[in-house]
Amino acid sequence: MAGQPDNVACQVPQAEIPGAKRLQRGAEMNRALIGLFSLLCLFPGLAVAAPQVSVRTALLNGDKALVGGTVTLQIDVLVDTWFTSPPQLPKLSLNGAVVTPPSGEALHLTEKAAGTTLFGLRFNYQITPLEAQVYDIPALSIRVNPGQSQQPVTVSTSAQHFSAAQPAGATAGQASLIARQVELSQTLVKSHDPLRVGDTVTRQIQTRATGAQTMLIPAPPFAEVQGLTRYVQPPSVHPLDDGRGGVIGGAREDAVVYKVSEEGRFRLPAVDMKWWGAADGQAQTASVPEVVFEAKGTAGYQAPFSMAEDLRALRHNAQVNIARHWLVIVAVLIIGAGLVYFGRTWSRTFWNRWQQRREQRRHAWLNSSEYAWQLTRQQLAAQPLRLDGLYLWVRRSSGRVDLQSFLGSRERPLLKRLQQCLQNQYGNARPDAVEAPAALLDDLQTVHRQHAPRSLPQYALKPLNPTSTHEVFDENARHATVE
Known part of the structure; x- marks a missing residue:
């Protein structure tokens, strides 16, 4: 081997070199990754597919809307990713109707469509028609910020229409209570039992209307009774919620105070409240029974505690005895000091004027x-x-x-x-x-x-x-x- 030329090692086939195939595959993979990265840089839209945004609109109770009832415009906003911020809904106003915008709490939705999971939020506009006419709800533009999107997406709802009719038996121009259920209850509170002349009786009536607007609940009538002085109190109203932030109706509490002016037997008449069912439009009546009571004698005021005993207890540990002549002396000194203090200016002016007049008289005499x-x-x-x-x-x-x-x-x-x-x-x-x-x-x-x-005479000339x-x-x- 020592006599062979130096290039013999270079003539050895690469397959016979250990790890040559592994190095070749690594180089090919690197070239593929570099090409894919270059393609992504040239076409960024191919990296992540655009999020899917859709909107769905429904009009609840629109086919049987009544004047004074509630029509719900339900809007579902759906995305296949997530929401980076709440959707921005426009303000809705309709002539001849009261529109309550969606509350801050929305219903969360999860649905599957064509093998894709969609996540959404449900918003409700509460529309209360006040006139019997046709209402046109225009298309609403909603701005959505879905995840994996470089900019906001704007979607539009479909236009809706409904017609409101006057309830059967209702008087035109007057508010009608339309609800799914109305409950009426009352409470009687006496200032004294038994009642006497001068005492008071408070009658409280509570109204709970499911499926109705709080502001449309009418006030119950409180009759005037001979021998009683009537004082109607301000009402208290609040919405009814379902425990999850949703409003399902309204409640109202009214009260009246009757003061007994004379002895006798008195009767507060029953209270009836007419309302119409939101489902069938049938007229119904909620009522509370009459109240009967009697007053005898005259009420005498008696303090709940003894003022004399309290005053005696307060000065029990701090008794001060001052002789009467010392009080007179102190009073005289105080009055004298006040006269001296406040009368200095007046006395000085009086003395100067007296001196001037005296000098004038003396000069005139001389x-x-x-x-x-x-x-x-x-x-x-x-x-x-x-x-x-x-x-x-x-x-x-x-x-x-x-x-x-x-x-x-x-x-x-x-x-x-x-x-x-x-x-x-x-x-x-x-x-x-x-x-x-x-x-x-x-x-x-x-x-x-x-x-x-x-x-000289009184009017004579000098x-x-x-x-x-x-x-x-x-x-x-x-x-x-x-x-």
Whole structure:
């Protein structure tokens, strides 16, 4: 072997090489996988088939619809995968009918069709016709989000039609109770037994209507009774459910309170409620019997507990005794403090006004002729003699500035006596010959009365020039000198 050429090993057949077939099959499989992956990349729609979405519509009780009854529009949405989110249903409205949209709870469905398992949700629109006419339900577009779908899918329902008729014996224009079954019951509650004048009786009537709309259940009639005062209470309504979130009817509870106004025997009449069967449209009546009761005597109010005992127990451990005179003193102090606090401003204002008025009166008195006359009497009776008060009185009472113009010709003797008095006072006359100035006061008193200010009538005009312009002289300095 050592003398053979080097390429002898290369001439050995591959079948004789161990594992050659296994390697060849692996290479072929890899090439197939690469080709399949490339095909999937080029055509992604071949990877997963599009989900199947379908919708099914049914109209329940549409062939025998009655005014006031319920017609159910049943919609089933089916997919062969699953729902990534709840289907979006549109709002439905019909003229002359009340439409209740589906509730938040839907009925889950599982069906098989052509060997395919379908999963679905069932929704119900409750339609209550209020008028006898033909109703057209248009096609509804529903948006569905099925699993393994890249975008939402929109499906449409088929249009539906139905006609509503008036129930036999029903009054047109009035609501009719259409139901599968109606039950009526009552409860009587007394505030006191036996009843007395002033007590109350509450009559409660419960209505359960299967297959009817809650808002269409009528209120039972409550009659007025002589001797009783009627108070109708607000009703209470609620739907009847089947325990799985579905609504199967409605319930209503009405109550009335009767207050006894007088003694006697009273009768509450029976209550009848007419309704029609949803299946056959036949009129039926649900009723409760009449109620009879009697009231005697007068109700007297009695508290359920003793208030006096409770108050005595409350203050048993906290008794405080205060003498009456201390209470009076404290009350007086409080009232006094209140008066001082709230009366400071008022008292200050009153004091200032009183001071101003007092000063005004004093100023008016000092500037009056009467003040000048009193000053004249004091100076003529005093020693030494002063005549400034006399001249001040003359000027204020008449506006004159000298005695001659003041007295005039009518009082000439008095003027001479005044001149003689002045000459004697300030001349060289003998003291025994001097006439006392006080003797002139009687004559001057007569002149004073003539020149005294007279009160004017209520509507009289004042003089145009009552005083002379000579009064503009400042007299305050003279007053200070006199005083």
